[in-house]
Amino acid sequence: MTGTLPGADVRGFYLALGIELPGWAKREAPVRCFADPDAHAHGDRDPSCSVNVDSGPWHCWGCGAAGGAYDAALARGLSARDAIDLMIAHGLAVRRPGRPERTRVAAPKSGGERPPGRVPAAMSRAALDVDERWLAEARARLASLVWPPRVLRAKQACVWSRATLLELGCGWERGRVIIPIRDGHGGLRGLLRYAPSHERAPKVLAARGTRLGLVPHPCTESSTWLLLVEGPPDMISARSRGLPAIAVPGDDAWEAQWAQLFARRHVSVVFDCDRAGREAAARIATDLKAAGVRGSVVDLARSRADGHDLTEWLAERESLGGPPLRRALGEPGARPRARAPAAGH
Numbered sequence: 001m002t003g004t005l006p007g008a009d010v011r012g013f014y015l016a017l018g019i020e021l022p023g024w025a026k027r028e029a030p031v032r033c034f035a036d037p038d039a040h041a042h043g044d045r046d047p048s049c050s051v052n053v054d055s056g057p058w059h060c061w062g063c064g065a066a067g068g069a070y071d072a073a074l075a076r077g078l079s080a081r082d083a084i085d086l087m088i089a090h091g092l093a094v095r096r097p098g099r100p101e102r103t104r105v106a107a108p109k110s111g112g113e114r115p116p117g118r119v120p121a122a123m124s125r126a127a128l129d130v131d132e133r134w135l136a137e138a139r140a141r142l143a144s145l146v147w148p149p150r151v152l153r154a155k156q157a158c159v160w161s162r163a164t165l166l167e168l169g170c171g172w173e174r175g176r177v178i179i180p181i182r183d184g185h186g187g188l189r190g191l192l193r194y195a196p197s198h199e200r201a202p203k204v205l206a207a208r209g210t211r212l213g214l215v216p217h218p219c220t221e222s223s224t225w226l227l228l229v230e231g232p233p234d235m236i237s238a239r240s241r242g243l244p245a246i247a248v249p250g251d252d253a254w255e256a257q258w259a260q261l262f263a264r265r266h267v268s269v270v271f272d273c274d275r276a277g278r279e280a281a282a283r284i285a286t287d288l289k290a291a292g293v294r295g296s297v298v299d300l301a302r303s304r305a306d307g308h309d310l311t312e313w314l315a316e317r318e319s320l321g322g323p324p325l326r327r328a329l330g331e332p333g334a335r336p337r338a339r340a341p342a343a344g345h
Contacts, residue, residue, distance in 0.1 A: 008091035010056045013069055016086060017076045020252040021051055022279075029053050032276060035065035035075045037203075047275070056092055077202070128209035130191050138171020138178045151175050151197045155315040156233065161240035168216060168239070176205075179232045181212065184219035184261075192249075194232060215247040218261040225331045226262065228284065228295075229310055230271040237311040241325065251280035259284075259291035267295035268330030273308040298330045 011021050014031075021029035030047035048062035056069035067075070069092050073083030087093040142165060148157040149172075171178035173193065181190035190210030195203055206212070215232050223244035229235050230251055238245035248254050251271060269284050271277035281297045288295050300313045317325065 008056070010051075010053050010069070010090070010092070013056065013086065013090035013092055014051060014072065016090070017073060017078075018250070018252055019051070019072070019076070021053055025053055027053060031058075033060045033062060033065065034072070035060060035067075036063050077205075128188065128190065128207060130188075130207050132188060135169065135171055135178065135180060135188070135191070138173055139166060139169065140171075142166065142170060142172035142178075145172060149175075151195070153196050153311075155311050156196055156237065158315040158318065159237045159240055159311055164236060164240040168236070170236075177236075179215060181210065181215055182217055182220075183213065184217045186220070189213060192232060196233070212249045212253055214258060214261070215249070218246055218265075221246065224264070225266045225268070225326075227329060228262075228267050228269045230277055230280070234270075234310040237314050241314055243326065243329065248280075248284070251276045254280060254284050254287070256287045259287040259293060262288060262293045262295075263291070265293060265295075266330075266332055267293055269295060269297045270300065270310055270329060271297075272310075273299065273301050273304040273306065275305065277307070296330050 014021050017034075019031055019034055021031065028050040029052075031049050031051055032047050033049045035049075049058055049060040049065075051058040051072075056072070057067065058072055059066040065075075069087055070083050073086055074080070078086065084093065142162065145162070147162045148160065152160065165177070169180050169182075175197070176193040176195045179192040179194055180188055181192065183189050190212060191207040192210070192215075193205045193207070215235060218226065221244055225244065227238055227243055227245040229238060229245050229247055231249065232247040235245040235247035267288055269281045269288075271281040271284075278299070281299075285295060285297050300310065301308050317328075320328070
């Protein structure tokens with residue numbers, strides 16, 4: 001292996017890891033820390049890390065973590081072999097003479113799981129390592145829990161409904177909420193393990209073989225108005241309050257082709273109150289408009305930039321329900337209807 005080669009696709013390499021480098025950055029691109037976000041206040045919601053867009057090395061000015069492209073891949077959960085193959089695919093390294101192309105992918109570190117992001121093409125061929133039977137057992141564990149479990153954040157405990165989680169097909173495993181990802185026909189295409197309370201472990205782990213997608217799939221939702229929110233936790237909060245929400249896996253995981261799935265709908269894009277969330281919401285709104293989808297961006301608190309999210313916003317408006325809540329989130333012509341059930345019932 002050598003250093004970065006002429007013509008290397010540094011942006012494409014980081015994008016494959018689920019780390020989108022801002023297009024306006026010419027040399028040093030600011031991103032949120034991906035090495036140890038839990039070492040930062042609010043999980044490093046604001047960029048504290050910089051990536052050199054010419055050659056790929058990175059450095060977090062908050063926690064001190066640093067390294068090259070190879071280290072970035074390891075930090076995102078790839079195995080050493082996967083990291084090298086991804087570097088070769090994007091021109092950051094060359095294959096040694098006589099070394100054959102790989103036909104199977106070694107399991108990532110941490111028990112076959114990896115933090116979610118855009119899954120490299122080579123990894124997407126791996127078979128999903130969970131099935132419907134395993135998921136049914138996880139749902140049974142969720143149904144038997146004392147509710148709410150102590151690991152939930154205070155705002156989540158206030159808003160989340162176990163009935164909503166079970167309706168979504170979610171489960172429970174060792175302090176993590178199990179969130180399935182399905183296609184438009186109900187087929188299982190992936191699984192996320194979300195830890196509401198986390199120290200140094202990743203907040204979200206994707207099962208090996210997971211293909212990311214919207215949760216739940218828009219084709220399964222009959223409402224003509226949809227909320228498009230940042231992450232499954234906010235989606236669970238919204239649906240616990242009777243709101244038809246669809247989750248994008250994260251602020252850097254949106255795929256432009258997903259806009260077509262919202263045809264003939266009105267979409268309110270509601271992301272976190274920080275730079276990354278607002279930039280992602282603007283990108284999504286642009287893609288929706290290009291696809292002929294009606295919609296708008298709803299900023300929950302224009303004066304805030306601390307990562308204030310939909311779950312917190314809903315918890316602060318516990319008494320607000322029905323049409324006022326829906327109008328505040330951008331539903332056109334909301335009509336009176338019964339108040340949503342209280343969380344936890």
